[in-house]
Structure formats: structure tokens, C-alpha cells
Amino acid sequence: MAGELVAGMRVIVGRPALARATVSSVVSCVAQGVFVACVPLLGERALxxxxxxxxxxxxxxxxxxxANVVLARYPRAVAPDAIIRASALVQAAALSLVLAAILVGRGDPCVLVVAACVLGIGEGPQLTALFAVRHREAPEHLRGQIFTTGASLKVTGFALGAAVAGPVVARSLPGALALATSVAVLAALACLRPPRSASSARLTESGRER
Structure with a gap:
């Protein structure tokens, strides 16, 4: 089992697109874990x-x-990498809406329900797109290891988010929601491609000329 995880991790780290998708999904799971820890207090205050x-x-x-049913009707409309990035932003927007509902709207149930629906619109397509990126980037003989490694990282991220949120939400529900929003923004930033250096650009151009 340990060998499979190591093999999967090597491939994930070695494929930039797969690495970005994995990091973004894991960080999103951290934000989701924080949100789930907030759910009982949200229910108490608003529902x-x-x-x-x-x-x-x-x-x-x-x-x-x-959301996944809608995307399934147009499987090639949007690239999975773009879906992962957009999904992280949607989740950040949904969590910020929950925070605003608590701070400004005093826990308006309608706003919380809308925010929860928006959060799901971000979560569902993100997972489907992640599977598509894994399938595209992973060598066929290592797909099992990569899916196992990715699932382990996501579960760990969710548990970490819930564990960190516990003490925070006990002191401040808005503070915990702000934490969840910030982490979701980090998940979106993790999808961004790093700018190419001038040297790498020159190498690419020289390769094209050859």
C-alpha cells in the first residue's frame, strides 16, 4: 500500500496540470471541512x-x-482544468455569502440555502473535472495508484479543515467562515499556472525553429 502511494505521488508531482488540480481539490476539501464544522451553529442560529x-x-x-447532470450534457464545452479553477472560485463566493448572511443578514435562512446550493454547484463539477484530469494525465498502469493517493489526500484535507475549525468555530462562527472563505480562495490560486521564465520561453522558441 505504501509503495502504491509513493508511486502515485511521484506521478502527481511530475505532471504540472495534475499537481495543480490535486492541490486545488485538496485545499478545497480543507475549506469544505471547515464549513461542515460550522453547520451545526448555522442551523442553531438560522434554522x-x-x-x-x-x-x-x-x-x-x-x-x-x-450541476453534474447539466455538465454531462455538454462534456466538451469547458476544459476540466478551467472547471476546477472556476469551481474553487464558486465555492469561495458561496462561503463568502454565508459569512455575509451571518454578519449582515443575521443568519437569513433563504440566503444560507442559496449559498449552500451555490457551494454544491462548485463542489460537484470540481470532483468530476478532477477525475477527468487524472484520467488524462496519469499513465494507464498507474491510474489506480494516483486515484488512491488523490483520495487519501482529499480525505486528509477535509479532516484537517474540520479539526482546525473546531476550536475556531467554538469562539467565533464568523471567524471560522472567514477562514473557510480564505482557504477556498487559496484553492483557486493553486490552479493558476506559474508564469514562464524568459529562458524557458527561449527554449520553446528554439525548439519550434528546429
Whole structure:
């Protein structure tokens, strides 16, 4: 098992597009873990009970499924790399909307439901696009290892986010939501391609001339 994880990690690190998609999805999972830790308090403040916070998770799941159904009708309309980047931004916007609902709207239930639906619109396509990038970038004989490694990293990221959010949300719900939003923004930034250096550009041009 350890050997499979090492083999998968080597391929992920060695493929820039796969590395960016993996890092973005893992950091997004950290933000999602923070949000889930906030759900009971959101339910208590806005929905009439901590247990009702689970309704927000239902909204996330349903909208994620609906978004994937729409994308499935147009599988080649948008590149998976662009979907991963846009999905991270959508999740950041949704979490900022939840934060605004608590700070300004005093926990308006309608705003929270809309924000949860927007969050799902970001989460669902991101996972589907991640699978597409893995399938495209990974050698066929190592796909199993890469999927295993990626899943392990995502689960770890989610658990880390929930663990970090626990003490924060106990002191300040807005603080925890601000943390989730900031992490989601970092997930979007992780998708950006680093600018090419002048030397690499010259090498590319010389290669074309040859």
C-alpha cells in the first residue's frame, strides 16, 4: 500500500496540470471541512436547531448532482482544468455569502440555502473535472495508484479543515467562515499556472525553429 502511494505521488508531482488540480481539490476539501464544522451553529442560529443544519448539506449535495447532470450534457464545452479553477472560485463566493448572511443578514435562512446550493454547484463539477484530469494525465498502469493517493489526500484535507475549525468555530462562527472563505480562495490560486521564465520561453522558441 505504501509503495502504491509513493508511486502515485511521484506521478502527481511530475505532471504540472495534475499537481495543480490535486492541490486545488485538496485545499478545497480543507475549506469544505471547515464549513461542515460550522453547520451545526448555522442551523442553531438560522434554522431553528443545530440538527437542522444538515439541511444545508442536503442542499449542497442536491445542487452538486444537478450541476453534474447539466455538465454531462455538454462534456466538451469547458476544459476540466478551467472547471476546477472556476469551481474553487464558486465555492469561495458561496462561503463568502454565508459569512455575509451571518454578519449582515443575521443568519437569513433563504440566503444560507442559496449559498449552500451555490457551494454544491462548485463542489460537484470540481470532483468530476478532477477525475477527468487524472484520467488524462496519469499513465494507464498507474491510474489506480494516483486515484488512491488523490483520495487519501482529499480525505486528509477535509479532516484537517474540520479539526482546525473546531476550536475556531467554538469562539467565533464568523471567524471560522472567514477562514473557510480564505482557504477556498487559496484553492483557486493553486490552479493558476506559474508564469514562464524568459529562458524557458527561449527554449520553446528554439525548439519550434528546429
Amino acid at each position: 431553528g436547531g443545530a440538527g437542522r443544519g444538515a439541511l444545508l448539506l442536503t442542499c449542497v449535495a442536491v445542487s452538486a448532482l444537478a
